[in-house]
Amino acid sequence: MSKIGVFVCHCGENISATVDCAKVAETAANYDGVAFSVDYKYMCSDPGQNLIKSAIKEKGLDGVVVASCSPRMHEPTFRKACAEAGLNPFMCEMANLREHCSWVHEKGEATTQKAIDLVRMLVEKVKYNHSLSEIKVPVTKTALVIGGGIAGIQASLDIANTGHKVILIEKDPSIGGHMSQLSETFPTLDCSQCILTPRMVEVAQHPNITLYTYAELESLEGFIGNFKVKIRKKSKSLDEKLCTGCGMCTTKCPVKKIPSEFNEGLGKRTAIYVPFPQAVPNKPVIDRKNCTYYIKGKCKVCEIVCPTGAIRFDQEDEIVEKEIGAIVIATGFTVKQPDFFPEYGYGKYADVITGLQFERLASASGPTLGEIRRPSDGKVPQKIVFLACAGSRDPAKGIPYCSKICCMYIAKHAMLYQHKVHDGKSYVFYMDIRAGGKQYEEFVRRAIEDDGVNYVRGRVSKIYEKNGKLIVSGVDTLLNAMPVEIEADMVVLATAGVANEGAEELAQKLHISYDPYKFFAEAHPKLKPVETNTAGIFLAGACQAPRDIPESVAMASGAAVKVAGLFSQDELTREPIIAVVNRQAAPVYSSCVGCFLCVSACPYQAIEKEEIKNRSGEVIKSVAKVNPGLCQGCGTCVAFCRTKSIDIQGYTHEQMYTEVMALLNEY
């Protein structure tokens, strides 16, 4: 006969406010097989746990049902308590009286009866529980960092400095990300590239980091500690070992008019190109879509002038397979383009630009060498207007959230403009000023108080072009919505920060969740900002939500420490809630008939074929076998098996049937 202990928790008032806990405990005490039944205010507390431990020891309990919150909250707590008292932790089950009962119903008899029924179900199930042991799997101590912006760079360096290997992949020809495009950063007005490039070089030279640029994730398999990734190294049409980065090819390339992605379309580049002078690695790639050789079969000037013969026109993409223990996603974000805004011209006006384009104008290595000039005619604008919230905080346009960094970079842009164009007049149309970081508020005040930027509280309804000027119609809401019309030379839109183009695809390859805006989802908005719901995959930087540099760096270091923590163990323990194909005595050996439907059904490719041999080595039958290291306990195979030969430990057919019958039968 079983000796089960039932422990009903009040959870303060969370459960006891709607469920009569004392009655539940009393009723359970009368069930067959229940040797001890009690209710208590906080089962998860130390005294509560001690109650369980002493009951196990004194009453010799061989099964425990804790009727409290969701197993997702405290299953580990109670299982650990049982283990400490000498009872196999998998003999402990939880009946969810909180999320499944007290929190979703009103106080009353029916609610208490439901709680009683839930307890009864679990009591009957526990009678069929077996002792199980945790499974141990090895951990591959190599991390994969996807994305080579500041977050990816920081995470790679931090993990590499703990002594573990890192593979960093970046889809552009160089690492650096958006930070390398910036001119100066707030709130210090540091030169962005000056602080970034030392890190970029460190990454390139670090013995523990393997850098693949112009590379993307092809596929991912496996699970925490044991991932298998395929990386697609896109062909650069170059033998990197021979290339010295001399740059002859880029100087001589005859195709010179391709809009430069690094300069946000404001400058031009060649077909064989290095995105920017400080690129890491400083080796060119050939843009096959625009290269004359690949389109028409002619040219090859780069091959002719290359002093080391490094050009390889027929080089193909290479797929590299690696074994990885943990992944950090640091793929960053992008900004909306002006063609998104109908009332601002649908992208027709050359002098209406985005914040990122302004960065390129202000940057010393940009298309205008740091001078603010109009893209249309190259003149220096005497009146410049900055529009905040161009796309963000705009449910009508589908982006209700705040992009966080724009208030700060607008102040920065206005200040840079005033520093470069002393007699110029700058205006900022804003709704609110969000300057919550350290020294951020003081920075914005400097723009207003010291640099004379005109801040107008109100939004702009329309921008149109007339006689080479941009007519900006807005209001000042602090002056009874007085109209403010400005004839500007240039308009900078602080466009919304949004997820990258391929974000959804990447998330699906990685099996991680993402929100409606395609930003990747953190495991818990407050307490787990760098983890995803998929074990072993972590987030860093703006791929999770728009954020500034200090936060991205902090998040990257946070993700790195999670990875290091994972790698500090040689083995990972896994829960034994996995599928098992039965084995019986000869001559049956197993009720499995070898149809292998389960093999194709398993989403994790965790089932193999096993040959059962007799003593002479002859194969008697082929049956299915579950790999305990890969199985995730989803139960799909159990549903497919026609002979009921496969079962999940801890959730066997017997246990499930018993639970259901316990609910249906009058007790």
Add this chain to the structure above:
Amino acid sequence: MTLGFYPGCSLKGSSREYAESVLAVAKAFDIHLEEIKDWNCCGATAAHNMNKELSLALPARILSLAEKQGLTEIIVPCAACYSRLTVTKHELSENPSLKNVVTDANGLAYTGSVSVLNIVQFLDKYIVPNLEGKVVKPFDHKVACYYGCLLVRPHEILKFDREEDPQTLDVLMLKAGATPIDWAFKTECCGAGLSVSRTKSVGRLSGKIIGDAHDRGAEAIIVACPMCHSNLDMRRDDINSYLGEKIEIPVLYITQAIGLAIGLDRKLLGLQRHFVKVTV
């Protein structure tokens, strides 16, 4: 073929040339426009400004009459009437209790089965497919296509063209051989119903429209609404006094421009009725 036709009050009176040009163009393409029998005024701006129920009951009566007459599609050249009829259809389909109140006031059955087409939708559907071969005198001028407010807003209800920088009239004029210009006042209000009660405001608003078109070299302004036409044409003196100069750009209805392009007689199209001489 036969289509239902709701002229509205302006087309019978102060914008008679619009009706003339619509009928002339339809006839040239063998389309018979059957007027809804005993139609009433849709209530226009006055009704929705003063009384919500009235503003829905009057258009509902028109739609009920069209239904009774067996019409499935009605052409509504006046943008204001088009707006009121479409909004009424929308409101009554979204709100069954409102529908009951309105049909009670009307005393007529209403199912909402009649399709309401504005002049551009009519031209696109029934004229454009056969237009190319018939253009004998391409309208070879720079034109500013003026849409006004009620053809394109609110987009969620009208679902026609786009609210900013609409293109349907421009495309039509291209087909008629014109050069539509890109300009900034395509959908800015002309002053609408304030024509009589606040003429100075109309002078200012319509003045801005004419001013911008003039600055960009337009030789004609194309409209699809009798109210807009009236403000831009009849009130030209007030516009000129706002702008401080005499601007002589004529204002044509889209059907007049198309009519000219297919070689119809100027008198047939009512061009002599305008206040600003039509020189194109």
Add this chain to the structure above:
Amino acid sequence: MEHTEVKVSHCYQCGKCSAGCPLSVEMDYPPSVIMRMLQTGDPILEDTVLRSFSIWVCLTCEMCFARCPMSIDIPKMMDFLREKSVNEKKANPKAKEIIAFHRSFLDSIKYTGRLYEIGLFVDYKARTLKILDDLALAPKMMKRGKLNIIPELIKDRSGVAAIFKKSNKKNKN
């Protein structure tokens, strides 16, 4: 303001409506200010709104609604405020001509079923005493065939008049 289902509480006072409104310079309270006054729920401010000139000079051009980031149906609110303002006899005196025009227009339809322009003008001038305004316009329109001397009378005039009567039961128009 719950009657209209217009989500006034969503307004975050960005001012885009006022910026795009063609008539905001002629208003005592531009649309974004009207929204704020209604948001407060203060009965005195609500009264001010009903007595404002803004609601009458508004053209219902729908530009505000088209541009509003929160998709607040300001024109619908304006229609509601106008009706309420007239019913509670709070209409701004400056709006005398505008309201007179609306009334003359509706009266014309009530009697003939379709607009009779001469009737409209005469009625309007009687209400506003602006006898000389646009007087020169009439012969010009007549010359161009744009003014009908005889009104068009529809057959079911009583039907249309009945609509007016039923809709006016709640209103004191």
